[in-house]
Amino acid sequence: MLLQTRIILFVLATVTVVAGLLLGFSALREDAADRRAKELELARLDTSWQLAVSGAAGRIDQNLGRLAGDAEIARAVEAEDRGALNRRVSALGIVPASGTVPATGGGLTDVNLLSESGDLLFSTDPALDPAPLLNRGALDGILSGQKLARGVRLVDGERLVVVAGAPIYAGTGTGGGAGSGAGVAGAVVAGVEFKAALDVLRRTTGARVFAVARNGAAIDGETDPLWPAVRVLVRPAERRIATFAEGGRRYALASLPVADLAGGRVATVLIAGDVTQAEEEQALWSAAYVAAAALVLLGALGLLYGFLRRNFSTLDGAVKALQDLSHGRAMGYLELPAGNDEIGRIAGAVEVFRGVMREIERTAGQRERRLRRQQRFIRRQMEALAVTLEEEARQNLLEELRQIEAETHDAHSAQSKGVGDELGLLALGFSRLATRVSTQQVQLTQMVRDLREALADKRRLISLQQELEIARTMQLTILPQVFPDLPELDIAARMIPAKEVGGDFYDFFPISEHKVALVIADVSGKGIPAAFFMLITRTMLRAIAESGVGPAETMRRVNNLLAAENEQMMFVTVFYGELDLRTGVLAFSNGGHNPPLRMTADGTVAPLERTPGIALAAMPDMPFGERSVTLETGDMAFLFTDGVTEAFNGEEVMYGDGRLVDAVARQREAGARNGLDGVLADVARFTAGAPQSDDITCLVLRWRGASPAPVAAGNPAEAAVA
Known part of the structure; x- marks a missing residue:
């Protein structure tokens, strides 16, 4: 392919990409402008709707002022005299017909008279227990004399009205009105039909207006010929503008959710405006823009082609001369023009090249x-x-x-x-x-280098293995190895780490003269990081538990301390219980751990009840629940980590909860130590030498029954644990 062809193709590709980018950016700009225009239109229509609601509420004001300014009504409201209110309202012509919605002068459909405390004294609603038109929050503003309420309310769960309210001042009509500093005796609230606001909106916008309820059912406008096309676009909960075509015309449908004075959505107002002419003008401008861009592109490419064709004709002659020289035809090249431009420099180079070829032949x-x-x-x-x-x-x-x-x-x-x-x-x-x-x-x-590095790695490995063995010994030493020989309790525990050090731990320590604490926990991960986190958790748990605040509060405090400085995002599941040696009551709280198993004296095995709570250090300020269970004589509690139930054999089959329940049930007559050994032996038989995937930790206690004599002074349980 010729150089001039490649240049033309490259320029064509570049200009095409640039034009595409310009058109793309233009489309994005038009989309952004369209979204902005829709937001502005929604804001304008929202303002029109608020003005329409205010206009409809203005129809209430005259009768509202007549009711609020009536002296007899003010005295009856102040005295909370319902009979006097009924008589006076009847005298004013506001008497609801039985079983119908009342209609008052000026188009009022609802009237409420309320006392200073907010009690409904009079209502045009014929129901036995009518609901007030305004909620307590809106009434408080009126009764305090600070503001008047205006807006839309959903009455009886199905009828929408526009309501307005005003305070009734004590002594109205006797010189004690609001201007004289009289106190508020009550409030009057009146309403007109919701369609009155829709009529005002139609007049102010000149558009077609529809309204639907919260469930999408039509409230107004269903007789309009445009309603079938509008109905399929109704989204009651959305505030948006959608376009549609009907009868050869284009319309923009604005959806405005209507909020109740209480704050909830009660309806949606739909405003359909004809935008046919605007969209046609927009399409015409877009087509003109694309055509202009195409003409500019074609003109630029035409000019480039003419320029390259004129200048490359001279360069083609220079290329032919060089080809002749390359084939040994030193005298067959063309006479090239001299000069300082590229062509002249090429001619000088050709002459030098011919001289060099002659020199090469002489020195061969x-x-x-x-x-x-x-x-x-x-x-x-x-x-x-x-x-x-x-x-x-x-x-x-x-x-x-x-x-x-x-x-x-x-x-x-x-x-x-x-x-x-x-x-x-x-x-x-x-x-x-x-x-x-x-x-x-x-x-x-x-x-040689590899041998030296291998020797250095071997020395470091030996040192690391020694340090890990020391850490393993220290970790196992920290956990209780010898448990007290208590007359009420037989206890045993063991931890088998998957690596040199593990993240599981258990603990048993006294917290008062008659209570002991038992803990089993599993830190996320394995190895040295989990071991460090385990030591921190165990230290905090012991320190807080000994204050005697109870299992749930202990878990909450430890969780907040761990979560505050948990940059590595580790967590630990913990089961923590407090056993009363006098009664056998075990109070416990579970932070995302496997629930322990309880085996009764008759051999029944069932997990302890779960309590609300998640793993510690996951999130601060989390609540933890607390439950309690009373151990009977001969009961066994088996506490374990998920390394037991999630042990796998060589065929990748998991040990599971069912096998664990069966293994515990077989320890009905065994003591704590023998029961622990029996369950671990069953797990070892199942895995049959397969690699251990997680730390295995168990704590078993057998309740022998409360001692008939009180615990001796000096707390022998505490002394034995120590």
Whole structure:
């Protein structure tokens, strides 16, 4: 492909990409402008709706002022005299017909009169226990005399009205109105039909207005011919503008959720405006923009093609002259114009190239003799270097030298093969020899370096293994190994870490004269990080538990302390219980741990009840629940971590909760130590030597029954644990 063709294609691709980007950015800008225009239109229509609600509420004000300013109504409200209110309202013509919605002068549909305390004294609602038109929050604002309430209310759960309210001042009509500093005696609230606000909105916007309830049922506008097309676009909970076509026209449908004075959504107002002309104008401008961009692109490409075609005709002549020189036709090139431009410089280069070719021909003989001497020198150097190689490598290299010499001697003439080719073959053999020697040296150096690093790694590994063994011994030493011989309790525990150190732990310690604490926990992860987190958790748990705040509060405090400085995002599941040695009551709280198993004296095994709570250190300020269970004589409690139930055998089958329940049930007559050994032996038989995937920790206690005599002074349980 010619250079000028490549340039034209490159420029065409570049301009096309730029044009595409411009069109894309223009489309994005138009989308952003459209979204902004929709937001502004929604804000305008929302304002129109608020004005419509205010206009509908304005129809209430005249009758509202007449009711609030009536002296007899004010006295009756102040005295909370319902009979006097009924008589006075009847005298004013506000008497609801039995079983119908009342209609008052000025289009009022609902009237409420309320006392200063908010009690409903009079309502046009004929129900036995009518609900007030306003909730307590809106009434408080009116009764305090600070603001008037205006807005939409859902009455009886199905009827929408526009309501307005005003305070009734004590002594109204006798010189004690609001202007004289009289106190508020009550409030009057009145309402008109919701459709009154819709009519005002139609007049102010000139658009088609519809309304639907919360469930999407039509409230107003269903007789409009446009309603079938509007109905399929109704989204009661969304505030948006959607477009649709109907009857050859385009419409923009704005959805405005209507909020109740109490704050909830009660309806949606839909406003459909004709946007056919605006969309046609927008499409025309878009087409004009694309056409203008295409014309500019085509014009630029045409100018570029003419410019390149005129200038590359001269360059084509220079290329032909160079091709003649490359084929040895030193006198067959064209006469090229001289000058300082690119073409003139190419002509000067061609002349220099012809002179160089003549000089090469004159010095060819001298160069041949020099290359012969270099050839012999290279052979001697290669033979000397080959002696330093191993026997097999040396024989291979000498064989390659013999093949190179044979190829050189078979050359039929200097022109066909060339001395340079012979020297190149020898240079190739020398390069292979140097590569072999260098490779052998590098291999020896690398072997020595690897040996030194291996010895250093071995020393570090031995040191690390010693440190891990010390850490394992220290961790096992920290956990209780010998438990007190209490008359009420038989207890045993064991932890088998999956690595040198583990993240599981158990504990048993006194917290008062008659109570002991038992803990089992599992830290996320394994190894040294889990072991450190385990020690921190165990220390905090002991410190807080000994304050006697109870299991749930202890878990809450430990969780907050761990979560406050948990940059590594570790967590620990904990079961913590407090056993009363006098009664056998075990109060406990579970933070995301496996629930312990309880085996009664008759051999029934069931897990303890779960309590609310998540793993410690996961989130601060989390609540933890607390439960209690009374142990009967002979009951066994088996506490364990998930390393027991999630042990796998060689076929990747999990031990599971069912096998654990069966294994515990078989320990009905065993003591704590024998029961623990029996369950662990069953787990070992199941895994059959498969690698241990997680730490295994168990704590078993057998309740012997409360001691008939009180615990002796000095707390023997505490002394034995210590």
